[in-house]
Amino acid sequence: xxxxxxxxxxxxxxxxxxxxxxxxxxxxxxxxxxxxxxxxxxxxxxxxxxxxxxxxxxxxxxxxxxxxxxxxxxxxxxxxxxxxxxxxxxxxxxxxxxxxxxxxxxxxxxxxxxxxxxxxxxxxxxxxxxxxxxxxxxxxxxxxxxxxxxxxxxxxxxxxxxxxxxxxxxxxxxxxxxxxxxxxxxxxxxxxxxxxxxxxxxxxxxxxxxxxxxxxxxxxxxxxxxxxxxxxxxxxxxxxxxxxxxxxxxxxxxxxx
DNA sequence: ATGCCCGGAACGTCCGGA
Numbered sequence: 001x002x003x004x005x006x007x008x009x010x011x012x013x014x015x016x017x018x019x020x021x022x023x024x025x026x027x028x029x030x031x032x033x034x035x036x037x038x039x040x041x042x043x044x045x046x047x048x049x050x051x052x053x054x055x056x057x058x059x060x061x062x063x064x065x066x067x068x069x070x071x072x073x074x075x076x077x078x079x080x081x082x083x084x085x086x087x088x089x090x091x092x093x094x095x096x097x098x099x100x101x102x103x104x105x106x107x108x109x110x111x112x113x114x115x116x117x118x119x120x121x122x123x124x125x126x127x128x129x130x131x132x133x134x135x136x137x138x139x140x141x142x143x144x145x146x147x148x149x150x151x152x153x154x155x156x157x158x159x160x161x162x163x164x165x166x167x168x169x170x171x172x173x174x175x176x177x178x179x180x181x182x183x184x185x186x187x188x189x190x191x192x193x194x195x196x197x198x199x200x201x202x203x204x205x206x207x208x209x210x211x212x213x214x215x216x217x218x219x220x221x222x223x224x225x226x227x228x229x230x231x232x233x234x235x236x237x238x239x240x241x242x243x244x245x246x247x248x249x250x251x252x253x254x255x256x257x
Numbered sequence: 258a259t260g261c262c263c264g265g266a267a268c269g270t271c272c273g274g275a
Contacts, residue, residue, distance in 0.1 A: 009274085010264055034274085036265065061265050062273070108275060111259095148275070167275060203275065204262035215275070247263075247275080 001255050003029040003101060005144035005218055006239075007201075007248035011035040011066070014246055015043050021239055022050050027252060028070050029096050031103035031144045035064035042066065059089040065103040065145070069096045082126040090123070099226065099255060100134060104145030109166030117166055120148070124175040132182045134223055141223035142255065143184070146248065148217050149176045151186065154196050155216035167217060185227035187220040187253045188235065200235055201248045209240060220253045229256040 004027040008014045011032060022030065030052070035042065039058045047054060051070055057078045058064040067073055073094045080091035093102040106127070109120030134141040150168045153159040162168040180186060192198060199214025208214065222230060233253040240249040 013264060034264095108273085110273095110275065162275095165275075201275070205259095205275095206261060208262095217275080244263095 001028045001097060001099060001257050002252055003027065003031070003099070003142050003144060003220070003255060004250050004252035005031040005033070005103065005146075005220060006250040007033040007105070007146040007218060007246060009034050009036070009246040009248065012037055012041065012043060013244070015046060017239060017242060017244060017246070019046060019050055021250065022047075022052065022068075025236065025250070025252070029101055030068040031101060032066040032068065033064075033103060033105035033146045035066050036061060037064060055092060055094050057089045057092040059087075063089045063105055065089060065092045065105050067092055067094050067096075067101060067103050071096050080123070080126055081130055083122075097257065098140055100139040100141045102141070102143045102145070104143055104147065106145065106147045106149070108148050109172065112164060112166050112169060120166060121171060121175055124172075124179070128175070128179045128182065131179055131184060131221070131223075135183050138225060139223055140225045140229070140255075142226050142253070143221040143223075144219070144251070144253075146217060147176065147219050149173060150215050150217055151176055151189065151219075154194070155199075157199070157213045157215070167215060179221065183224050184221040185224075185230070187222050187227075187230055187233040188216075188251060190227070190230070191233045198235055200251055202240060204247050218248055218251050220251060222253070222255075226255055230254070231256055
């Protein structure tokens with residue numbers, strides 16, 4: 001089963017690019033982030049015609065996540081458990097075949113001196129707690145999405161310039177390791193140790209794409225039973241180079257059924 | 258050097274993104 005993740009930066013603005021990529025890459029599951037619309041405004045007809053079932057957890061203007069799958073989507077969980085007061089649509093989880101998948105849009109957290117940063121760290125602790133429960137339940141769990149964390153120096157084009165940023169701050173990286181240390185495998189780095197310039201995001205500003213000033217912030221985290229079945233993982237840079245591109249590009253992994 | 262770019266909401270210009 002090919003499972004992909006893509007921060008689409010508005011599903012409506014990106015619909016032609018999305019349909020093109022579904023057609024050429026043909027993932028069995030696509031986890032979307034930043035759909036930036038309410039559920040009622042999701043382009044369900046066009047994506048349904050492309051052969052995908054849909055589960056959404058949207059909100060107006062900001063955030064919003066979705067799961068697309070060729071097979072039925074079952075037992076949908078809307079929102080990350082652990083904070084009833086959290087109104088931001090950043091997490092959706094469901095079962096496709098034997099696999100429990102989640103689409104994650106982890107908070108950015110900038111600026112670090114604002115209340116956005118403690119929100120990010122609290123959200124990561126909440127994610128760690130829920131991710132641990134999935135391991136304890138022996139789920140074949142694949143948690144994919146925009147984690148807004150660069151795990152290591154080689155995941156940043158200019159690590160020295162980014163140490164105080166919420167995406168590469170030591171506390172963000174430590175919180176990411178807390179999740180991994182519960183038994184999760186970060187699929188891309190597991191299969192591509194030491195490979196440089198493997199980014200998933202390039203800012204629209206300053207010619208970042210042309211200069212390859214990128215960040216690796218989109219990840220696929222695999223619970224032990226999913227990691228045992230990992231066959232491949234890669235980043236598809238092509239969509240970032242197209243007209244009206246998202247600032248992120250898709251990452252995918254292949255899990256034995 | 259948070260401005261450069263982009264989408265959404267709205268219709269002037271700001272918020273949020275990373």
